[in-house]
Amino acid sequence: MHPTTPAQPFDGTHDREIESLAEFDEVVSTEGTLSHYRVQAVDLTDRTTALLALDTTGAVFLGCPMDPEAAAKARASGALVFPPVPGLSFDPYRGFVYSPDELFESLHEGYEATPDARTYAWFQQTKADGDIFASMLRSIHDDAVSDALDELLVGARVVGVMGGHAMARGTEAYTGAARLGRELARAGLTVATGGGPGAMEAANLGAYAAPLPDGMLTEALQLLAKAPAFTPSITDWATAAFEVRARWPQGGPSVGIPTWFYGHEPPNPFAAHIAKYFSNATREDGLLARCTAGVVFLPGAAGTVQEIFDNATPNYYESRGEPTPMVLVDRAHWTERLPTWPLLRALAKERSMEDRIALVDRIEEAPEALKRLGG
Incomplete structure (x- = not known):
């Protein structure tokens, strides 16, 4: 067996992320090194020559397909290589948010054939199994999306x-x-x-x-x-x-x-x-x-009520800085059917968020109310 260079300790610093093949080629051309870069979900199978020639010390490759020789060389020089996970309907290491075309691919075969539906089915199955690996993949995916x-x-x-x-x-x-x-x-x-x-x-x-x-x-x-x-x-x-x-x-x-x-x-x-x-x-x-x-809240049920107070809490405590505007639409809905407005107004009383909340009757009034509140 040949000795390998141990991975460099993670110090929390890196130059920047590479999230596309175009970015990869630009870095290779202008910097001439991949040291301490994070390469995220980029197919590098056609970039073996560059990977074998460049310094990859401290680099991290997240879900990047690459030639086995290139992967071995990267590991030997101190890089961390997380290979793609086969068989998934989603990429946990993705570098970009989704597009509608991506989530609804194969819609002509029925919604059940789309990546969106297949990912939900995988989610349900792995939740039922209690699979810790699947739980880790979900967490990585959500962090990448954020x-x-x-x-x-x-x-x-x-x-x-x-x-x-x-x-x-x-x-x-x-x-x-x-x-x-x-x-x-x-x-x-x-x-x-x-x-x-x-x-x-x-x-x-x-x-x-x-x-x-x-x-x-x-x-x-x-x-x-x-x-x-x-x-x-x-x-x-x-x-x-x-x-x-x-x-x-x-x-x-x-x-x-x-x-x-x-x-x-x-x-x-x-x-x-x-x-x-x-x-x-x-x-x-x-x-x-x-x-x-700011946020405009149209009539809704439990989910919308939850969102109102999820937004009210940081406004109340000013934990995100200056409170952001909140406009509730449909007076009857928010004062009679689901009397959320009286509680929101009571919370806001004599606080800085008091001047950042409004209740309007009609949806046409919402943009002006939002503007008036500073949105």
């Missing part, structure tokens, strides 16, 4: 739109939520939602419609109404959305942050950037924490 989302949103003014998944296409409420998303996006804000159906989809649809002529949204709403809900057929529901995307391919970007925790609730295809998590707790906290320009 890192990718942070990189995506650098410098963005993010406004959240929260609301229930039961809001059906073809309804007045759905139309209002879509118009809200469009107006917020046209104001230069990045719309972020929980990434699912209903109110979330409507807001993402509105942001998608923002750079397009006004009539596009009207036509899109009519096309979507033929599949009003994701039950009983997610396939029909998602197919209708992709038909809209195909007819108007130049839609605007927005963010969806859904979870496989709610397997019955698929992601919507109108968010260009989808940060999907296994852990709902990580997803909820991360979604609200990134809404730096």
